[in-house]
Amino acid sequence: MAPPVLPQAPARRVKLLKTEVSRRTAWILRAASILVPLAGWWALSVSGVVEDTFLPSPPAVWSAGMAMVESGDLPNDLLASLGRIGAGFGLAVLIAVPLGFAMGTLGWAQPLLEPVIGILRYLPASAFIPLLIIWLGIGEVSKIALLVLGVVFFNTLMTADAVRQVPARLLEVSAILGAGRARVAARVVFPYALPGILDAMRVNAAAAWNFVVVAELIAATSGLGYRITRAQRFLQTDRIFAILIVIGLIGLTIDITLRLLRSRVGRWAQ
Amino acid sequence: MSLRLIDVSREYVAGKPVLSGIDLAIEPGEFVTVVGASGSGKSTLLCLIAGLARPTTGQVLLDGQEVLGPGPDRGMAFQTASLYPWRSVARNVAFGLEAMGVPRDVRDERVRWLLDEVGLTAFAGTLPGKLSGGQQQRVSIARALACQPRVLLLDEPFGALDVQTKEDMQLFIRQIWQDVGTTVVMVTHDVEEAVFLGQRVLVLSSDPGRISQDIQVDLPEPRTLTVRRSAEFLALRARVEDLVRAEHRAHQALNGHAG
Numbered sequence: 001m002a003p004p005v006l007p008q009a010p011a012r013r014v015k016l017l018k019t020e021v022s023r024r025t026a027w028i029l030r031a032a033s034i035l036v037p038l039a040g041w042w043a044l045s046v047s048g049v050v051e052d053t054f055l056p057s058p059p060a061v062w063s064a065g066m067a068m069v070e071s072g073d074l075p076n077d078l079l080a081s082l083g084r085i086g087a088g089f090g091l092a093v094l095i096a097v098p099l100g101f102a103m104g105t106l107g108w109a110q111p112l113l114e115p116v117i118g119i120l121r122y123l124p125a126s127a128f129i130p131l132l133i134i135w136l137g138i139g140e141v142s143k144i145a146l147l148v149l150g151v152v153f154f155n156t157l158m159t160a161d162a163v164r165q166v167p168a169r170l171l172e173v174s175a176i177l178g179a180g181r182a183r184v185a186a187r188v189v190f191p192y193a194l195p196g197i198l199d200a201m202r203v204n205a206a207a208a209w210n211f212v213v214v215a216e217l218i219a220a221t222s223g224l225g226y227r228i229t230r231a232q233r234f235l236q237t238d239r240i241f242a243i244l245i246v247i248g249l250i251g252l253t254i255d256i257t258l259r260l261l262r263s264r265v266g267r268w269a270q
Numbered sequence: 271m272s273l274r275l276i277d278v279s280r281e282y283v284a285g286k287p288v289l290s291g292i293d294l295a296i297e298p299g300e301f302v303t304v305v306g307a308s309g310s311g312k313s314t315l316l317c318l319i320a321g322l323a324r325p326t327t328g329q330v331l332l333d334g335q336e337v338l339g340p341g342p343d344r345g346m347a348f349q350t351a352s353l354y355p356w357r358s359v360a361r362n363v364a365f366g367l368e369a370m371g372v373p374r375d376v377r378d379e380r381v382r383w384l385l386d387e388v389g390l391t392a393f394a395g396t397l398p399g400k401l402s403g404g405q406q407q408r409v410s411i412a413r414a415l416a417c418q419p420r421v422l423l424l425d426e427p428f429g430a431l432d433v434q435t436k437e438d439m440q441l442f443i444r445q446i447w448q449d450v451g452t453t454v455v456m457v458t459h460d461v462e463e464a465v466f467l468g469q470r471v472l473v474l475s476s477d478p479g480r481i482s483q484d485i486q487v488d489l490p491e492p493r494t495l496t497v498r499r500s501a502e503f504l505a506l507r508a509r510v511e512d513l514v515r516a517e518h519r520a521h522q523a524l525n526g527h528a529g
Contacts, residue, residue, distance in 0.1 A: 169348060172340070172346075177365050178369040178417060179365070179366075187365075191356050268397050
């Protein structure tokens with residue numbers, strides 16, 4: 001049978017989907033990513049199209065921020081918020097990592113825990129605020145509980161995923177070398193999964209930082225979220241802007257710290 | 271070490287044995303190679319000896335003791351080196367010794383000897399990711415030998431290497447076997463390799479896997495590259511190739527593939 005004939009394939013130059021730029025271009029683009037929106041904001045606020053009360057100018061925001069620093073409000077609020085994320089996120093990680101580890105390794109833990117966690121993680125943590133206040137009051141405990149609720153389920157499932165990435169072959173090799181389950185867990189599974197566990201923490205730290213501010217918007221007497229609601233009462237949009245910028249910068253710092261930690265721990269994976 | 275398999279069969283799906291009626295005795299210090307078409311269950315055979323799987327019927331005996339699970343009295347290396355990527359070469363080799371609770375000085379000494387034996391002393395502190403495929407496989411074999419296993423099981427260990435490296439590794443594994451004196455059972459799909467390395471070649475049939483031929487290889491020792499060009503070698507290779515090809519055709523026909 002003769003093969004069906006096709007028209008000759010075109011000598012077209014096909015481009016790859018993924019492209020790269022030089023390091024220099026990358027840095028210029030990074031700078032533009034911050035400076036262009038900043039310039040746009042500045043131009044809009046100076047143009048007078050939008051009232052100052054709605055959109056304060058960058059210098060106004062800067063001086064509002066400095067005023068809050070000098071009065072001591074901003075440092076105090078910052079410490080209060082950081083304390084909450086430290087306690088809440090830390091607790092969530094302490095619960096999530098062992099649970100996820102169990103789900104990723106023990107045959108019975110996966111079918112036992114996955115359905116309930118799968119449902120719980122779709123319940124918006126913010127919707128629990130009224131309930132948490134009824135149960136735990138408006139003090140620190142309810143805020144930390146919100147943080148834990150918002151993060152712990154995702155972090156558990158993501159940890160379990162990281163743990164499941166350990167190749168079965170590596171576990172078999174370890175058993176043949178005489179390593180029992182505890183040794184394999186500590187010396188094989190944990191080191192192999194650690195970079196993935198830290199990745200999961202990095203993603204969830206961002207969520208945790210959001211929940212701190214949300215918790216403080218509702219009922220608090222300190223913290224960055226509380227400072228925003230106070231500023232709103234007096235229509236101090238310049239202060240709100242300043243606090244939002246601080247929130248963004250802290251988030252970025254958390255992200256970079258965890259990223260550095262991850263690349264140190266996961267050096268072998270590169 | 272003597273290894274005995276008595277009427278061993280293994281099913282993953284009930285009624286469809288991968289291996290069936292395997293009777294096998296391997297004497298201490300023997301180098302046995304196993305070839306077979308796909309579906310002959312040759313990797314399963316190694317898994318049963320390693321204790322990674324249990325036979326559906328029959329027994330695997332190591333020095334008269336039934337194999338009930340994996341353990342350091344057997345060493346195993348696979349096609350993928352499966353090293354611990356965060357551990358240095360030396361610490362990879364040391365893993366089994368750590369698990370055995372061998373004192374540090376003895377451990378260090380043994381690791382040093384093994385690294386010397388596999389020619390990787392200069393790479394003791396290197397991470398596996400920085401090594402070539404052949405070097406990684408050497409580490410994997412050194413790690414498998416660390417606990418002084420009674421039998422070394424090799425599952426297509428050179429299958430992923432380029433031709434030149436593979437040739438080096440074949441001479442290397444022969445040398446190791448002579449120096450260490452352990453029993454070796456090696457599975458391969460490469461008939462030339464099986465005949466060149468084995469003192470004995472087992473040919474498995476497919477559907478289910480059975481030992482169809484048990485061939486004594488009377489080629490001169492040591493096996494040098496000259497042996498590989500001798501008429502006896504070539505004749506034996508052709509014979510085993512024909513056996514494996516026949517099994518392959520039968521397997522394809524049974525599974526409805528065109529030859």
